[in-house]
Amino acid sequence: MGKNKKAKNKKHNNSKKNREAAALFFALVSFLSAYAFIVPARSGILGRAVSAVMFVVFGTADYILPLIFLRYFIIHIMQSVELKEKLDFIWSVICIVSCSVLFEAVRFTFASAEEISGGWVGDNLYPFFKELFGVWLGFAIIIIIFLFSAAKLFRISISSCVYNFLKNPEESIIKSEEKKVQNILQVKKQECLIQQKSDRAVPKPNILSVQEKEEKKKPESLICPAVKQTKVDSKIFDYKLPAADLLKNDSAADFETDKDELLERAELLRTTLADFDIGAEVKDIIPGPVVTRYDLVLSPGIRIQTVSGIIDNISLAMRTASIRVVSIPEKAVVGIEVPNPSGTIVGLRGILESTAFESSKSLLTLALGKTTDGSGYVTDLASMPHLLIAGATGSGKSVGIHTIILSILYKARPDEVKFMLIDPKRVEMPIYRDIPHIYNPCTCAADADIITGHREAAAALKKLVNVMDERYTKFAKEMARNIEDYNSKMVETGGEKEFYIVVIIDELADLMIVVQKEIEDSIQRLAQMARAVGIHLILATQRPSVNVITGIIKANFPARLSFQTTSKIDSRVILDMLGAECLMGRGDMLFLPPGEARPARLHGAYVSLKEAEKVISFINGQNFPRLYEPVVAEVERNVSFNAAEEKRTRDLIPALKLINERKRISQDLLKANFGGSARATNILSILETEGFITKPEGTNKWQIDHDKIRQYLEETK
Ligand SMILES: Nc1ncnc2c1ncn2[C@@H]1O[C@H](COP(=O)(O)OP(=O)(O)OP(=O)(O)O)[C@@H](O)[C@H]1O
Known part of the structure; x- marks a missing residue:
C-alpha cells in the first residue's frame, strides 16, 4: 500500500513538472513565432525559415499560430481543470486549417484580396469545398467551422455572444468582452479553490518534526510546575524506586513520517475543502504518533464553523473517522487533527525517561501521554488539585488510571505517597493490593486493601474527612500552611512527616447509585479543603451524566480528563464543551487543566497488565513495611470547621x-x-x-x- 502511494505521488509530481515544462515551451514558441511572423527580417535565418515555411503551408492563417500557442501556454500554466489536451489539439488543427481555407476562399471570391493567401492547405482544400457546396455556401460553412473551432479552443460561448448581440447590439461586443473577463476570473477563482495545485500559487506546507517542535516554545501546560517539595528520606528502611527498563520500549518514540504521504494528504484535505467552496492553505503539518495535525489558513471571510460543519465530509474524503477541528489562535490557524492510517501505541517508558518527568520535583507527577505532535505530556496532580476522568466504556479509562498510579510509583516511596483505591468493579485494581503504598483510614496498616464495597467506600471517605480535620489541627499547631510547609518544618525539627494521600475511585457512578448521599458530602468536603493537607482525589466514571457528575462535584474538580464519549452531551458534562465525542478511543483523550480554556489532545500512555505486574513485583520484592498511624479517634465534629x-x-x-x-x-x-x-x-x-x-x-x-x-x-x- 505504501509502495502504491509512493508511486502515485511520484506520478503526480512528474505530471506537474511536465506541465510546467510544456507551459514554458508554449510560451517560448508563441513569442518566437509571433516575432518571426511580424518582423521576419529581424528574426534571423531560423525565424525567417519558420515564417516562410508556415506561410507556405497555412498562408496568411499562420498569424493565428502564436495565438494558439499562447492559449496552450495559459492552460498549461494554470493547470486548468478544463484542460483536455487531446480535444484542444484537435480544435487547434481544425481552427488553423479552416482559417487557411477561409483565406483562400476570400482571395478567390474577392478580387481586391490578392495579397491574402491560404497557403498549401487552403490551396488544396478550398477547391474541394467549392465543388461540394458551391462558392457562397462553401464560404459560409468554412466561416462556421472556423468560428466554432476557435470558440471551442478559446472557451468562448457563441450562443451568449449572439444572445447579447440580439439583445443590445451596441453593447454586445463590450458585454461579451466583460463576460470573457468574468469567465476568466471565475475560472481562476475556481481553479484557485479547487485545484490550488500550483506550487507558485500555494506555498508548500512545512512538516514540523518533533525536534523542531521541541526547540519551539512549549505550551505552558507542558511545563511541569516544580512544586516546592522536600524529598523525604526514610530513616529506617531502604527503598529503591522502580527502573524504567521494567517497562517496554516506547514504539512511539521514533514514529516514522512519510513526507510524500503527508503532503498528499494535505493536498487531499485542501481539495476537499475547496469542493465545498472553502478556500484554505495548509501552512504546517504536524505529524504525531497517532494523529497528524494540518494547520490551515482560511481565506478571508470563511468561518471556522463552516469547516466544523463539513467534518463528516472531510472524514469521508480522508477515509478516516474521528477528525477534530480546533482553532489555534496563537498561530491564527485552524487545526484539523486527522488520525494516522496506522497509529502507534504510546508507551509509558518514553515519557518516564523524558527530562520533563525526570526533572519534575513533585511526588505526584503524572506522565499522562503524548501530545498530537509526539512530545511527552507531564503534569502535576498536586497543582490540579483533584481530577475528574470520564469516557465511554472501552475508551481507555482504566489504562489511564494504571498510568497515573505507575507514574506516582515511579516517583514516590511508600512513606511519601499512599493510595486509597476504591474499585467497585473489582477487576482493575487487585494487582495493587499488596504494594506498601496502599492505605485505608478505616483499617490498620497491615489490613489495608483495595476498597470494593459501597458502604465500605462511603465509610472510608467519611473517615478520610476526619483524617483531613486531624491534619488541619496538627498543621495549625505547627503554624504550617500546607503539607510542604509542614514537612519542611518536620525536617528541621526531626519530627514525623506526613504522606500524600491519593484517592482513586474507578466507577463513581456505581457508588452514586447506592450511597450518593453519604459520599457526596465527603467528596465535597475533601475536594474543597483537602489539597492543603496533601489529599487529592481522582474520580473516574463511564457515565458522565449530570446524576453522577453533579453540580457539587463538578464545581470542585476544575481539572478534567475526558476519553471518548458516546455523545456530545456527555462531552459537555465532562468538559463543558464539545470535542470528546470526536476522539478515537483507545487512550485518545482531552485534558483540561484548571484555568485553561482549551483542552490539550493527548494519547494516553499504554501500560499492559504484564508491565504493571513487573513494576509491582519489583516494589513488593523490597518488603517495605506498610506504616501509617490509624486515625486514633473519631474527630469531633467541629461545627465552625465544617x-x-x-x-x-x-x-x-x-x-x-x-x-x-x-x-x-x-x-x-x-x-x-x-x-x-x-x-x-x-x-x-x-x-x-x-x-x-x-x-x-x-x-x-x-x-x-x-x-x-x-x-x-x-x-x-
Ligand atoms: N493508551 C492506550 N493506547 C492503546 N490502546 C489502549 C490505550 N488505552 C486503552 N487501550 C485499549 O483499549 C482497551 C480498553 O481500555 P480500558 O479497559 O482502559 O477501557 P475502559 O474505559 O476502562 O473501559 P471500561 O469502562 O469498560 O472498563 C484496552 O484493552 C486497550 O486495548
Whole structure:
C-alpha cells in the first residue's frame, strides 16, 4: 500500500513538472513565432525559415499560430481543470486549417484580396469545398467551422455572444468582452479553490518534526510546575524506586513520517475543502504518533464553523473517522487533527525517561501521554488539585488510571505517597493490593486493601474527612500552611512527616447509585479543603451524566480528563464543551487543566497488565513495611470547621427567625427572603428533616412546631 502511494505521488509530481515544462515551451514558441511572423527580417535565418515555411503551408492563417500557442501556454500554466489536451489539439488543427481555407476562399471570391493567401492547405482544400457546396455556401460553412473551432479552443460561448448581440447590439461586443473577463476570473477563482495545485500559487506546507517542535516554545501546560517539595528520606528502611527498563520500549518514540504521504494528504484535505467552496492553505503539518495535525489558513471571510460543519465530509474524503477541528489562535490557524492510517501505541517508558518527568520535583507527577505532535505530556496532580476522568466504556479509562498510579510509583516511596483505591468493579485494581503504598483510614496498616464495597467506600471517605480535620489541627499547631510547609518544618525539627494521600475511585457512578448521599458530602468536603493537607482525589466514571457528575462535584474538580464519549452531551458534562465525542478511543483523550480554556489532545500512555505486574513485583520484592498511624479517634465534629454544617446553620437560623416572626411558612416566603427557589426548597427540606415543620399526609399545608423553633433559637442565641 505504501509502495502504491509512493508511486502515485511520484506520478503526480512528474505530471506537474511536465506541465510546467510544456507551459514554458508554449510560451517560448508563441513569442518566437509571433516575432518571426511580424518582423521576419529581424528574426534571423531560423525565424525567417519558420515564417516562410508556415506561410507556405497555412498562408496568411499562420498569424493565428502564436495565438494558439499562447492559449496552450495559459492552460498549461494554470493547470486548468478544463484542460483536455487531446480535444484542444484537435480544435487547434481544425481552427488553423479552416482559417487557411477561409483565406483562400476570400482571395478567390474577392478580387481586391490578392495579397491574402491560404497557403498549401487552403490551396488544396478550398477547391474541394467549392465543388461540394458551391462558392457562397462553401464560404459560409468554412466561416462556421472556423468560428466554432476557435470558440471551442478559446472557451468562448457563441450562443451568449449572439444572445447579447440580439439583445443590445451596441453593447454586445463590450458585454461579451466583460463576460470573457468574468469567465476568466471565475475560472481562476475556481481553479484557485479547487485545484490550488500550483506550487507558485500555494506555498508548500512545512512538516514540523518533533525536534523542531521541541526547540519551539512549549505550551505552558507542558511545563511541569516544580512544586516546592522536600524529598523525604526514610530513616529506617531502604527503598529503591522502580527502573524504567521494567517497562517496554516506547514504539512511539521514533514514529516514522512519510513526507510524500503527508503532503498528499494535505493536498487531499485542501481539495476537499475547496469542493465545498472553502478556500484554505495548509501552512504546517504536524505529524504525531497517532494523529497528524494540518494547520490551515482560511481565506478571508470563511468561518471556522463552516469547516466544523463539513467534518463528516472531510472524514469521508480522508477515509478516516474521528477528525477534530480546533482553532489555534496563537498561530491564527485552524487545526484539523486527522488520525494516522496506522497509529502507534504510546508507551509509558518514553515519557518516564523524558527530562520533563525526570526533572519534575513533585511526588505526584503524572506522565499522562503524548501530545498530537509526539512530545511527552507531564503534569502535576498536586497543582490540579483533584481530577475528574470520564469516557465511554472501552475508551481507555482504566489504562489511564494504571498510568497515573505507575507514574506516582515511579516517583514516590511508600512513606511519601499512599493510595486509597476504591474499585467497585473489582477487576482493575487487585494487582495493587499488596504494594506498601496502599492505605485505608478505616483499617490498620497491615489490613489495608483495595476498597470494593459501597458502604465500605462511603465509610472510608467519611473517615478520610476526619483524617483531613486531624491534619488541619496538627498543621495549625505547627503554624504550617500546607503539607510542604509542614514537612519542611518536620525536617528541621526531626519530627514525623506526613504522606500524600491519593484517592482513586474507578466507577463513581456505581457508588452514586447506592450511597450518593453519604459520599457526596465527603467528596465535597475533601475536594474543597483537602489539597492543603496533601489529599487529592481522582474520580473516574463511564457515565458522565449530570446524576453522577453533579453540580457539587463538578464545581470542585476544575481539572478534567475526558476519553471518548458516546455523545456530545456527555462531552459537555465532562468538559463543558464539545470535542470528546470526536476522539478515537483507545487512550485518545482531552485534558483540561484548571484555568485553561482549551483542552490539550493527548494519547494516553499504554501500560499492559504484564508491565504493571513487573513494576509491582519489583516494589513488593523490597518488603517495605506498610506504616501509617490509624486515625486514633473519631474527630469531633467541629461545627465552625465544617463548611457544609456552617452553611446549613447559616440558612437555618434566619429561616427559623422568619417563621417565628411571621408565624407561617411557604416556599414563596422563603424565596422572597432568601432569593432563588432552589435555596428556598433546600431550606424547606432542612426544616422538615430537623422536625421544625411537617406536612401531614393528605394536606398540602406545613404544620409548624413553634415550641421547638423557640427552644432552638433560645439555645443558639
Ligand atoms: N493508551 C492506550 N493506547 C492503546 N490502546 C489502549 C490505550 N488505552 C486503552 N487501550 C485499549 O483499549 C482497551 C480498553 O481500555 P480500558 O479497559 O482502559 O477501557 P475502559 O474505559 O476502562 O473501559 P471500561 O469502562 O469498560 O472498563 C484496552 O484493552 C486497550 O486495548
